[in-house]
Amino acid sequence: MAVLPNGKKEKTTNETKLEIPDKNIILASKSPRRQQLLRDLGLQFTTKSLDTDESFPNDLDPGRVAEYLAEKKAKAFLPYLYDEDLLITADTTVLVGSAILNKPGNEAEAVEMLELIQGKSHKVITGVCIMDLEHQLLFSDCTEVSFSPLDTIEIKHYIKAFKPFDKAGGYGIQEWIGLIGINSIHGSYYTVMGLPVHKLYAYLKSNYDLKY
Numbered sequence: 001m002a003v004l005p006n007g008k009k010e011k012t013t014n015e016t017k018l019e020i021p022d023k024n025i026i027l028a029s030k031s032p033r034r035q036q037l038l039r040d041l042g043l044q045f046t047t048k049s050l051d052t053d054e055s056f057p058n059d060l061d062p063g064r065v066a067e068y069l070a071e072k073k074a075k076a077f078l079p080y081l082y083d084e085d086l087l088i089t090a091d092t093t094v095l096v097g098s099a100i101l102n103k104p105g106n107e108a109e110a111v112e113m114l115e116l117i118q119g120k121s122h123k124v125i126t127g128v129c130i131m132d133l134e135h136q137l138l139f140s141d142c143t144e145v146s147f148s149p150l151d152t153i154e155i156k157h158y159i160k161a162f163k164p165f166d167k168a169g170g171y172g173i174q175e176w177i178g179l180i181g182i183n184s185i186h187g188s189y190y191t192v193m194g195l196p197v198h199k200l201y202a203y204l205k206s207n208y209d210l211k212y
Helices: 032-041 062-080 107-117 152-162 176-181 189-193 197-207
Strands: 008-010 024-027 045-047 085-096 099-101 121-131 136-147 182-186
Touching: 024 032, 032 189, 032 197, 062 085, 062 099, 062 121, 062 136, 085 107, 099 107, 107 152, 121 189, 121 197, 136 189, 136 197, 152 176, 176 182
Parallel strands: 024 045, 024 085
Antiparallel strands: 008 045, 085 099, 085 121, 121 136, 136 182
């Protein structure tokens, strides 16, 4: 079996501690937002990551891309999993119509993305894959986000201050631009942050021996 570098063990700091006996939960994500949400859920887990190609077929339904990439990330870990491992991967996409907004590569791309979504609604879809050596669960959740009109000065101020280059669509809902710009959401706030924890909890509860 191939060996990954040792991951970072994450411990919950809240009063709710959840565990799955005989399972070592691995969150395969560098996202500090996903890590914090999993800690807030109360799960004891380890973080590990692999660089994974995030390309997808051109003819794939845009609404399925997040699930496709979450599954792709999980399958990349298969050679490294042990019997006791339970892997969680996720991917978030932003859709404006049928157009997919990925992570901006630079300031100009971030400005272009935010100018596209300001003053209108868009969809945020987070796909999740839960995998061990015997089972795989794949699901997604969608939230509609509506932005008020933003001017270029506000957009550039946000990008300069927060550097949202690791975020699909070029923004974080929990950051300054979300405070001033988002006027409504239909769906889960946490899905927009990058992890639909309500669905994740429900799937773990239904399929594993979750202990409190």
